[in-house]
Amino acid sequence: MSTLIRPPPVDPSKSAIENVLELTQLSDIDPDLFTNTRPLWHPPGARGVYGGAVIAQCLSAAQRTVSKNFTIHSMHCYFVLAGNSEIPVIYHVEHVREGKSYATRTVQARQRGKVIFTTTMSFVREDSGGQVRVEHSTKMPVVPPPMEGNDDLRFPQGAEGPFQSQKVDILNNDSPHPHVKKTRQWIKARGEISPAGGHEAHLSALAYMSDSYFIGTIARVHKLWRYSSARAGNSKSTIDEEVLKKLLAMDDESLKRVPGIRDHDIQRLQRLRNGEDLSRETKPEVGMMVSLDHTIYFHNPREFKADEWMFTEMETPWAGDGRGLVFQRIFSRDGKLIASCVQEGVVRLKQPTDSKL
Known part of the structure; x- marks a missing residue:
């Protein structure tokens, strides 16, 4: 139960x-x-x-x-x-x-x-900081605004998911240096959070959404493949086969709206859809990716609404020894910094021969 x-x-x-x-x-x-x-x-x-x-x-x-x-x-x-x-x-x-x-x-x-x-x-x-305070805040970058009625698919939850998102192109995506890239998206809770929920409900909703594609930033900036098929090799798939079947059934325009899927992902899905044998490819592929810890610093915690669009920006300063670190900033629609987050996770590549890792 x-x-x-x-x-x-x-x-x-x-x-x-x-x-x-x-x-x-x-x-x-x-x-x-x-x-x-x-x-x-x-x-x-x-x-x-x-x-x-x-x-x-x-x-x-x-x-x-x-x-x-x-x-x-x-x-x-x-x-x-x-x-x-x-x-x-x-x-x-x-x-x-x-x-x-x-x-x-x-x-x-x-x-x-x-x-x-x-x-x-x-x-x-509240108000324990005194009347005169030390104050400063980083500015939100200039990015395209969210488009109403054009939400990304919260795959595999789809329209049933409790929040919406719209991805923004990765900053510096063509750079050979993963640490200078920034993954970005707009997020908000679906519908309207009830007045009875108070600011506590908005904070809990923000905490829920803060874990969305967080450690996955490392796979994206390294352009690692995450969606393999059992028929594309002898190793176990890194994603549920039913999810992979749904991805393969989607057209390219729908795939572009799935957060976490980038151009190189779509290209490989196209090749799988065409029946190509990818078992001999040597491109690195994620074998295991799981969060170890998660920290949130809340700024201006009563001055935002989680059911209104918020902008998130993630970057990774380091990866090594089977782990990776990611920083995230979350801004309100009007540019106010409302949270700073840090996450470290296990990020291991599939090993071609050694199954003991």
Whole structure:
């Protein structure tokens, strides 16, 4: 069973992302215990549930244990084990500190008694910085605005996904140096987040979306192939075969709207569609890519809406030793920096002969 308690009907007064992230408080056991109200999504081909959902639900749980005048400003997370979408998640919030200006919480997400995810969060009291402050912020780059009614496909969720996105061309994509490239997209929660959700719902939605194609930045700037077919070699496919079949059935214009798929991906899908044997190709291919940790610094946390377009820009300063590091900045539509994120993950290439890696 994927939830501890039978899920209630979807609440039409809430946005899709609010329903996805809904928590049930287990007050009869412990007021600091929560569980997922609805099943968590397991992306096809992924090792476990979508990490953004666990990040966001940990934040939602912690926000329910602090005073309304305290707001999240940072969270530092570690992915410990892959989450199983068939098992309920139990979130335990620990009150680490109750200060006048700052409060600290840790949250552990557990399945069958094992920790699958842990995070430490710091909350700050509103207006605790004083009347005179040190202030500066980086500027949002000039990019084409989002186009209403022309959303990218949130593949494989499609129109059913809880948020929308529109990709922007990779900056410096022709450079031979991956570290100077920047991947960019517009994102927003689908529909309107309910007034009852308050700023907390917008922050949880932002946390959910922050994990979208994050560590995948490294594959994109290196132009690594991620979509192989079992018939294109003896090695196991790096993506679910059903997803690959859907990709192969799409026309080129539809493929261009799928976030994470670039021109070199489309070219190889075209070749697979034409029945070419790609088993002898030597181009590097992703063998394993999974997040290890995830950090979010929230700026101006009450001055944005996650159901309005936000611009994200990602770059990777380093990759090596089977890992990679990615930085992400998130801006509101009007150019205000609202979050800075960091993620490190395992990024291993398929090895042609050694299957022990």
